[in-house]
Amino acid sequence: MSKNKEILEEEKNHLANATRVKYFDIVIDHGKGAIITDADGREYIDLLASASATNTGHSHPKVVDAITSQAQKLIQYTPAYFANTVTAKLADRLVDIAPGNFQKQVAFGNSGSDANDAIIKFARGYTGRQYVVSFTGAYHGSTYGSLSISGVSLNMTRKIGPLLPNTVKVPFPDQTQRIAGESDDDFSERLFKQFKLPFETYLPADEVALVIIEPIQGDGGIIKAPQRYVELVYEFTREHGIVFAVDEVNQGLGRTGKMWSIDHFGIVPDLMSVGKSIASGLPLSAVIGRKEIMDSLQAPANVYTTAGNPVTAAAALATLDVIEEENLVARSRQLGELAKAFFESAAKRYAFIGDVRLYGLNGGIDIINDHGEPDNEATNKLIYRIFELGAIMISLRGNTLRFQPPLVIQEEELQRAFEILEKAFSDLASGKIALPKTDNHIGW
């Protein structure tokens, strides 16, 4: 039996199904940059880095050094009880790099999910209001709070309700909502009318604490809201004293070719959540935002034993250094252009490639059938073929290829990834791919 199989067999009996989205039968043994190696020594190009929190690639030497030396100095003393040298430094740095020319503060957490919970708490604490408005297609996390405001994980919420009360979802302006030929501005105005519907019927705007948005949705399919739409929603929050927050957990830190996804819109949020790649894979998250909003709550309203842990904070400081020193934001933009050219050319040659969306090294590529409808089976075939050929990719929403390699990926590795994708596309076109018999999922 292969090592992969042996370990998976052993693990199967002990791991709760609710904690693992099963993809391929592999066991990751080690990783370096954009390459991961399984327990049998097979190498793969990682095209899933944003999901696994490694924008700076696997085991970046600078990050490894920072972790090692901090671990030798101090692994943990609860930052909520006593300050330590590194966590304080990181808070300073985050305040500096977050948008906004106003006084800011930071609240550390352990995951993107608890950061979004904290946003709900701060917004409610500050406004004294209860309602939270979020968007269909958004993913904000897996705790009760963040799950309650998510719009993609309805299948997860069966059996575990009731969820957080007083949460309202409005339609995100994705391409499925767009009328053919509609301009960005007309689309924005029409969808904004839908946004306002709850407020015109049952929900007084002055009872709303928070509007939270991923301006470029990640798990929802890599979908950018039109500029005007985000402006209209933002202006609405200004008119009604509502906290405007953005979730940058997936799309932040250079992923979209700008430091933050909200930078594409020229809008400054009141609060934002950061997580995933912030500590290159160690569990750390943060809410960064207006001091007066964060000041509305007192400890222990948002205290976690290991939030802001010094080793994770040292990893985060090194991660931010790497992003700066290696120009990863610009790199994301430049390599993103190559990826865009590749996928757009492929879309011309293969009828099953529909909408192609790339913002930095960050893509959603829809796979469709002859009628232009989502083709989940073809997507699954592609994902498996890509895996067989040596790259790791998953799908979003059933029919969207998710393309998010580490921002440090070498150009040769990227070209190799394009070759693998091209081969998979051509195999699908010539009917050469059979779907393997498995009950594993391929994506969300």
Ligand code: PMP
């Ligand atoms: N927000 C967004 C936008 C995410 O993509 C995710 C994770 N996919 C989360 C929040 C939740 O983060 P975590 O899994 O670290 O709790």
